[in-house]
Amino acid sequence: MVILELLYYFNTMKTDLNDITFLILVRIDSVERMENLLAVTNTLFRYFKTNIYVLEADSYNNGFLKKLLNRKINYRFVEDKDPVLHKTMYYNRMAKTVDTPFMAIWDTDVVTDKAAILDAVKHLREEADVAFPYNGICYETSEIIRDLYLKKKDIRLLHRHRDKLNMLHNRNLVGGALFVHTDKYFEAGGDNEKIYGWGNDDFVRYEQWKIKQFKIYHAKVHLYHLCHPRGINSRFRTSISKKISDAELYKLKHTNIDK
Numbered sequence: 001m002v003i004l005e006l007l008y009y010f011n012t013m014k015t016d017l018n019d020i021t022f023l024i025l026v027r028i029d030s031v032e033r034m035e036n037l038l039a040v041t042n043t044l045f046r047y048f049k050t051n052i053y054v055l056e057a058d059s060y061n062n063g064f065l066k067k068l069l070n071r072k073i074n075y076r077f078v079e080d081k082d083p084v085l086h087k088t089m090y091y092n093r094m095a096k097t098v099d100t101p102f103m104a105i106w107d108t109d110v111v112t113d114k115a116a117i118l119d120a121v122k123h124l125r126e127e128a129d130v131a132f133p134y135n136g137i138c139y140e141t142s143e144i145i146r147d148l149y150l151k152k153k154d155i156r157l158l159h160r161h162r163d164k165l166n167m168l169h170n171r172n173l174v175g176g177a178l179f180v181h182t183d184k185y186f187e188a189g190g191d192n193e194k195i196y197g198w199g200n201d202d203f204v205r206y207e208q209w210k211i212k213q214f215k216i217y218h219a220k221v222h223l224y225h226l227c228h229p230r231g232i233n234s235r236f237r238t239s240i241s242k243k244i245s246d247a248e249l250y251k252l253k254h255t256n257i258d259k
Contacts, residue, residue: 014046014048014049015047015114015118016048017048017049017050018049018050019100019101019125020103020104020121021050021052021053021098021099021100021102021103021182022051022053022106023055023091023094023095023104023105023106024041024053024054024055024106024107025054025055025057025090025094026055026056026057026065027056027057027085028056030228032146032227032228032229033108033109034064034065034068035150036108036109036226037054037069038069039111039150039153039226040108040109040111040226041054041070041073042153043111043153045072047117048117051100052072052073052074053076053094053097053098054069054073054076055077055078055090055093056075056076056077056078057080057085057090059080059081061077061079065077078090084196084197086193086196087195087197088191088192088193088194088196088201089191091105091190091191092190092191095182098182101181101183102121102179102180102181102182103179103180103182103185104177104178104179104180105177105180106176106177107175107177107225109227109228110176110225111149111155111226112133112134112221112222112223113133113155113221114155115221116134116219116221117133120132120133120217123217124179124217127215128216128217129180129181129184129209129216130179130184130214130215131178131180131216131218132174132177132216132217132218132219133177133179133223134176134177134218134223135218135220135222136172136173136218137172137173137222137223138167138222138223138224138225139158139162139223139225140166140167140168140224140225140227141165141225141226141227142164142165142227143227145157145161145164145165146226146227149224149226150226158224162222173223174203174205175202175203175205176223176225177223184212187212188205188209188212188214191204191205192204192208
């Protein structure tokens, strides 16, 4: 009986990540987005003692999200009647409120191993300027597998069904889930606010870090994206916005090639 109690104690122990603030920006554009956000934040609090800042930017505050989120979360609503969510602007604003040495930019819909997060944080604390809790490969869940995960809340289920999933955007990614020294984020200029809405903001940020010659670490596991309906803030809104986003990325890549 004592052994069982000890095993239960160690399995439910939370790891101290109080030196990190998770930044999560959201616009609740579907029920699935709401469910994903609750699953992601609840999982983080299940495993870690940490800080989570959720900023909801939308045209109307119905109060639902605040009621559903864990009370430990630092939640804020900002009225924003623009149908396009200006992610880069909001992340820069959110980062200015961080008073911990490290911060995480976290998507509302991504999950990964607890061990991968701990691996990334270990490298961040010891040597890296930036650490990713995945290897660049992110898999998109199907609706069926997403629903199974939300019921079981067990990452092993996603690992078991990985061969049934497609790679998100069919390319290696550098966003969705990442850790960075707070001061390094600002040293590299923060996020590029010329990128308005969905676009290359993650890749532009990564190129800025490469120009600064930051030490970047990638864990050796995959990331999973919980599927949801895709609206205006999950794709390029116009061909012009795509051109602007592509141009910003091209300039930085050209800078890195020239160095």
